[in-house]
Amino acid sequence: MDPQIIEKAKKIKLLLLDVDGVLTDGRIIYDSKGRDSKFFDVHDGMGVYLMKKCGIPSILITAKRSRAIVPRARDMQVAEVFADVSPKSDVLEPVMKKYHVSPDEMCFIGDDLVDLCMMKRVGFPVAVLNACAEIKEAAAYVTSRSGGRGAVREVVELILKSQDKWRDAVHLYDV
Secondary structure, eight states: HHEEEEEEEEHHHEEOOTTTTTTOOOOOOOOTSSSSSEEEHHHHHHHHHHHTTTTTTEEEOOSSOOOHHHHHHHHHTTTTEEOOOOOGGGGGHHHHHHHHGGGEEEEEEOOOOGGHHHTTTSSSEETTOOOOOHHHHHOSSSSSSSSTTHHHHHHHHHHHHEEEEEEHHHTOOOH
16 A cells, blocks of 8 residues: 555544445436435445544535435434535535544545545545546545445545554454
8 A cells, every 4th residue: 555545544533425426336216206215335334333433433425415315324323414515615614623623634535526626625535436537636545446335445444444443443343
């Protein structure tokens, strides 16, 4: 692993996540009543939960509003959900104040153009494997997995291992 990536990951105190295309595989299904469904990866969810257990909160930031996000966020125990946000960077100042973090202490994982403003403002910008070219160009790290297919878990493990917290996370289940 690139030592610069490890250094960036060591500093992380807050994980910011896009939803569609990062926590999901990007597909949105609408039923006949216009209600949406999304596909979430259980390993990504466990990763977000482990971050919390290791003292690093996560926040979801999405340009869309969806009823499917709220129960998933609750399951993963994310600290906050910001929905219907455009530009997404509007939440940065309040988030930094509330969580007492600097840009260098934040990681954002994105996949599409609506995420570009966030990618340019955090210390550890990450693109999922299937992100658009502009997001990959703005990223310090590109995952080996696609959005909704373990990309978030990959980043979580990278962060927790770089901070020597991974063994503590594993130990939660090795009793």
